[in-house]
Amino acid sequence: MARAPERDFALKARVMGADDVRRALTRVSHEIVERNKGTDDLVIVGIRTRGAPLADRIATAIAGFEGVDLPSGALDVTLYRDDVALRGPRSLEATTVPGDIDGRIVVLVDDVLFTGRTIRAAFDAVLDMGRPRAIRLAVLVDRGHRELPIRADHVGKNLPTSAEEVVQVHLEEIDGEDAVLIGEHR
Amino acid sequence: MIGKHLLSMNQLTAHDITQILDTAESLRRVTDRPIKKLPTLRGRTVCNLFYEASTRTRISFELAAKRLSADVINFSADSRSSVAKGESFKDTAWTLEAMGVDAIIVRHGSSGAPHQLAQWVDAHVINAGDGAHEHPTQALLDLFSIRERFKEIEGLKVAIVGDIIHSRVARSNVKGLITMGAEVTLVGPATLIPREAASWGATITHQLDPLLEDLDVCYLLRVQKERQNEQLFPSLREYANLWGLDARRMSKMKADALVMHPGPMNRGVEIAAEVSESPRSIILDQVANGLAVRMSLLYLMLGSNEGIDA
Numbered sequence: 001m002a003r004a005p006e007r008d009f010a011l012k013a014r015v016m017g018a019d020d021v022r023r024a025l026t027r028v029s030h031e032i033v034e035r036n037k038g039t040d041d042l043v044i045v046g047i048r049t050r051g052a053p054l055a056d057r058i059a060t061a062i063a064g065f066e067g068v069d070l071p072s073g074a075l076d077v078t079l080y081r082d083d084v085a086l087r088g089p090r091s092l093e094a095t096t097v098p099g100d101i102d103g104r105i106v107v108l109v110d111d112v113l114f115t116g117r118t119i120r121a122a123f124d125a126v127l128d129m130g131r132p133r134a135i136r137l138a139v140l141v142d143r144g145h146r147e148l149p150i151r152a153d154h155v156g157k158n159l160p161t162s163a164e165e166v167v168q169v170h171l172e173e174i175d176g177e178d179a180v181l182i183g184e185h186r
Numbered sequence: 187m188i189g190k191h192l193l194s195m196n197q198l199t200a201h202d203i204t205q206i207l208d209t210a211e212s213l214r215r216v217t218d219r220p221i222k223k224l225p226t227l228r229g230r231t232v233c234n235l236f237y238e239a240s241t242r243t244r245i246s247f248e249l250a251a252k253r254l255s256a257d258v259i260n261f262s263a264d265s266r267s268s269v270a271k272g273e274s275f276k277d278t279a280w281t282l283e284a285m286g287v288d289a290i291i292v293r294h295g296s297s298g299a300p301h302q303l304a305q306w307v308d309a310h311v312i313n314a315g316d317g318a319h320e321h322p323t324q325a326l327l328d329l330f331s332i333r334e335r336f337k338e339i340e341g342l343k344v345a346i347v348g349d350i351i352h353s354r355v356a357r358s359n360v361k362g363l364i365t366m367g368a369e370v371t372l373v374g375p376a377t378l379i380p381r382e383a384a385s386w387g388a389t390i391t392h393q394l395d396p397l398l399e400d401l402d403v404c405y406l407l408r409v410q411k412e413r414q415n416e417q418l419f420p421s422l423r424e425y426a427n428l429w430g431l432d433a434r435r436m437s438k439m440k441a442d443a444l445v446m447h448p449g450p451m452n453r454g455v456e457i458a459a460e461v462s463e464s465p466r467s468i469i470l471d472q473v474a475n476g477l478a479v480r481m482s483l484l485y486l487m488l489g490s491n492e493g494i495d496a
Contacts, residue, residue: 076212079226079254079485089489091205092212128221 009183016180024156028138029061031154041104044072047122048093050111053173071098080121101130111169113139116150143167191304191311195322195361207330210482227256230488233287237263237294243314247291250480283307310487318352325358327476331468340367345397347373348407351380355448360386377418394429398438405446406456422455432458444468
């Protein structure tokens with residue numbers, strides 16, 4: 001999601017800390033398995049940047065309590081975005097989706113669900129790689145303000161926001177800490 | 187910052203080149219999957235404007251644009267176009283501009299033609315080879331191919347062998363390799379090395395044999411057979427004897443050293459058939475990598491209306 005650079009971000013509240021993030025991800029991990037009635041055919045795919053470590057954590061959590069190795073991967077949707085011309089070209093990161101996704105259940109993971117446009121791009125990216133039996137969506141935070149008819153199957157936290165507010169997710173792997181912050185553009 | 191046009195390797199810093207190569211690496215993975223097309227440049231139009239013959243550059247640009255969902259127009263200045271009726275380069279450029287093309291990939295026999303074109307049109311201009319001046323996308327795909335094998339370009343010893351004076355590939359490659367920190371040696375008969383080459387930052391020598399065992403890359407240029415009549419070298423056979431890479435010479439090179447050639451090859455002149463087909467030769471990798479590098483450039487240059495921001 002459009003995340004303002006740190007310097008333009010005026011913090012209003014810290015809505016989740018490390019423990020909250022851990023608990024939310026644990027619950028989402030259980031929900032994914034419950035909904036799927038097991039782990040058969042599951043592939044967990046994170047949307048870069050911050051969806052990728054979240055997908056790894058969810059796959060690791062499921063492996064922990066189900067005792068199976070779950071394939072996980074990361075998706076760079078930059079080339080599928082509808083705003084490339086508006087935002088300008090950005091550096092690309094690797095897309096690593098494990099094996100064949102035909103007939104499998106792809107669970108997309110992202111940090112914040114906002115307008116839904118990133119998810120729309122991710123659908124196209126996934127469908128160009130194969131024909132999964134279903135695509136599901138898990139997000140750490142749903143902040144509302146959808147511009148497309150998209151909803152998440154699994155939500156860590158519903159966070160009512162105003163459109164002007166900025167939601168930042170920090171993750172240990174990238175930012176050195178786990179937190180969800182709400183603020184506004186300075 | 188790549189800028190609006192790509193006319194010369196002079197305009198690219200090491201940072202720019204790295205960005206182009208990194209992006210190409212990501213894009214190359216797309217070419218390994220069953221559905222190779224991306225929607226990124228939907229609605230954009232790219233024109234290949236070729237005043238000189240070309241196989242790989244033109245096809246590679248066409249495929250790169252199509253893989254990114256741009257529309258492609260191929261224009262060859264031959265008997266089927268209005269160039270045969272005497273339409274000037276400038277009028278042709280304005281015609282394309284009036285049709286609303288977003289980018290023009292231009293190859294022209296005159297050095298500087300792409301620079302001239304860039305002043306006439308609003309579209310992005312990419313130099314696909316101008317006279318004996320430059321061929322920047324060839325240099326970029328060569329850098330990509332070298333980096334793929336050695337991970338790092340800095341510190342590599344590269345010899346560029348042959349007809350330097352007429353070679354736009356040599357000019358662009360010398361600039362790119364030096365920008366990335368390689369040590370470049372130009373090798374060939376004195377008649378085929380331009381006087382100004384001394385200022386390019388490369389070492390100049392006329393003998394290939396003493397270099398071989400130290401080289402990481404031996405880059406062979408096409409002998410332009412039509413030049414034989416200009417008496418710049420005695421005969422093709424003598425050229426092959428002194429500067430051609432055959433199996434005997436290749437055996438002196440380091441185990442991991444590479445042989446490169448921009449194509450088209452004259453087998454038996456600058457390169458022996460068995461060398462071109464040996465495992466050291468990455469000539470077909472160069473072609474395959476050209477596609478990814480050109481996709482990268484089109485994406486970085488056409489991805490936004492304002493050009494790229496770092």
